[in-house]
Amino acid sequence: MNNLLNAENNGTPLTVIENDAYQAWLKSQTEQSQTWLSNTQFSGKGLALIPNNQGELSQALFVVKDASNFFACGDLIKQLPQGQYLLQAEPKHVEPISFGWLVGAYQFDRYISDKSNKQLASLAINNDVIVDSAIKFAQATALTRDLVNTPAADMMPVDIAQTALELAEQFNGKVKQIIGDELLVQNYPTIHAVGRASVHTPRLVDLTWGDSNNPQVTLVGKGVCFDSGGLDMKPAAGMRNMKKDMGGAAHVLGLAQLIMAHNLPINLRVLIPAVENAVSSNALRPGDIVTTRKGLTVEIHNTDAEGRLVLCDALAEAENDEPELIIDFATLTGAMRVALGTELPGFFSTNDEVAAGITLAGSKISDPVWRMPLFSPYDNMFDSTIADMTNCPTQPFGGAITAALYLQRFVEKTDWVHFDVMAFNIRHLSGRPVGGEAFGIRAVFDYLAARFS
Template identity: 50%
Template sequence: MSLSFADPQEAALSLHVIAQPDLRTWWESQPAPVRRWVEASGFTGAIGQALLVPDADGAPALALAGYGTPAKRARKRFVLAAAAEKLPQGTYRLAGGVADDALEAECFGWLMTGHVFDRYKARKAGTARLIAPDGIDAARVEAMAAGEALIRDLIDTPAQDMGPDALQQATEALAAEFGASCTSVAGDDLLARNLPMIHAVGRASDRAPRLIDMTWGTEGPRLTLVGKGVCFDTGGLDLKPASAMGLMKKDMGGAANVLGLARMIMALNLPLRLQVLIPAVENAVAGNAFRPGDVLTSRKGLTVEINNTDAEGRLVLADALALADEEDSDLIVSMATLTGAARVAVGPDLAPFYTDDEPAAAALAEAAGPAADPVWRMPFHTPYEAMIEPDIADLDNAPSGGFAGSITAALFLRRFVERAPYMHFDIYGWNPAKAPGRPKGGTGQGPRALLGALPRMLKL
């Protein structure tokens, strides 16, 4: 099903979104037959309830969607999607009941009911279509939905079909769709182009490591997005247990999220110059795998002692960030499924981010709420710098002790960006349980908040 709004000229049922506290007032304003039908149907306005009300001839006359209470809505996102998933096939037009500041997010959630990941199994998407209500930018919501669908599809695809080569092909397809350019450096050419840590992490796989580089736009401020593209992470020689390896197809979630955001930016033709850098690798085990105790030299020239081969994401990001910082960027944003410590700190639903740019942090926090894309600022706590400085190299990729794991990873990455304003997201990229508009599986975290914040961040 298309992730788009219905033609406003289509015949549509009037959809009344009714919160539980407002049901009695609405009910009393209706004709007696409607009151009797609603009462007999047990409709209470609870979240997820959906009801068609017939006319005198039995044909649908209007529809109702439960909107719950403010307290219940505060515990969920995309509340309207819960009813949309239950409405029968047809076209609907909102007849009020959703606050203006929630309208865009609720419409986005509705559109996402039309998306399922069905590459390997037939699955049914929602069939209820919505006419874009007054007060929202329909093209913007559709662009966000298409970007989110791309993110979910990329993450949900298993590693057998989403290796570094397939991630490159997905990026090339996106570039072709929007007239962007896309190049890549792969295999031993990474060494010739001074991208040694990307090569070291990916060289043990039979699928060559690579740096994917997509550029778009010719005018405006320069935005560089860097996404971790570890297409599968065994942990390397510090092998993960099976319980920790099961979801590692999602370890390219950072790459998926920056590609989804890039799709939104290009679809909306934002006035900026965009670069997307994706270090795409598979962290595999073989005789030529990098080892604990090795010391790698990065593109920037900083040496890195390897104390855990399972802390590989920051290594590939470091080379890409160093390359990004060599350009005249107005903002560099990295996104990565980087640390379990971030999940312990904030769980799977919040997207932790780091920045030293106070106005950018404020813009992001302001944009996250209306986008229903929650973020949480974490500190670049400079006193912890000593924790990432070992005795025999400039940096340690996995400080011992286990404290402040997300912060030390972010501080590690910050060492590779000196010129441009920098923001880093340590995301999970996975929805662990089905929710309205959000099936279990890959998910976007941060792109919609960033999209809303970019005009302030970059003065667009």
């Protein structure tokens, strides 16, 4: 990735402009270039390759609707012939163009036997700071995508833990793990209850990094490596893409990489309850009652509402440290996708200022997020006659809200943000191929950087 973007000052000119600037640009060109564009019926939209008198490429032009959109140039790197290009664009557009250029190079080819893909072009922007930043953001996005795209057979709890260990080694962090029956010994009963049916041992992955004197931020990511639904088993169509149910873990690892790579002055902790929700003779049953780490008893209405169960123990532990902020990511509900679609992540927050800050940060870098309400009148939908609460209501309405309300019971004193994300593109968009995707991590990072730098 590092060889695709550099701070050099040479290459074939590549001009990126917006639609309304095209006519002015055209008038400034040579008669030969104007004639070429006219004869090739270039409409003033998209990519044009302009030759010189010898028929060699002399310059490239890319016209977009909004050059400040960080994905506007996301497909450009795969459209241009091989070679180095020197960017010519308005200064305010260089950063989004650079990010789009790099994320557009992404391809998940781990399982493709023929890797003889064409060589990609490189882009020179003559700005070391933007090059460094774009590479870091693209690497974090690629890590998140890779983790989600990897089939469950190769992305079980031990594999998530290995990723955390590799990040800790790279950035001088530490990782502890609580594995298998030790979860019961150390009082993480709901993580154990969800994961005990799998041959892939459940665990809590605990990554720490940074100066303990700095403000603490704790990230929690749902790491359900495959979700069959448990005994309340999903139908085939609902199970097909459940390798992505560890998308929350992928998001917090990608965000952690961003934080550590930029050396933000925070005391970072990352908690990932990593399990497989499988079926066997000892699987969690509908009607069972589980005592959580916090001490609340939960009656299991549905074993397919397992994400909130593993998260609640991790959130209870997160609050023990009294951090300044807890942020969790989870592929938690289909209801959020019904409400907002697959491409706009919804989030909940107990702090209006934090919510506004994250929303504003995302709006500036093409990483939109949408705040949803913690509507407390729905809280009594968790009432149980034989336990403190149930794990989900019996009626299906407002499912994203009720899932968030369940989690809120385990974070009482600390400012808290809960992201309910798709973690997957179901259609190709510029710079965003079908498959695993990072939603909201750049918005959260920019908010944290502004708050704690």
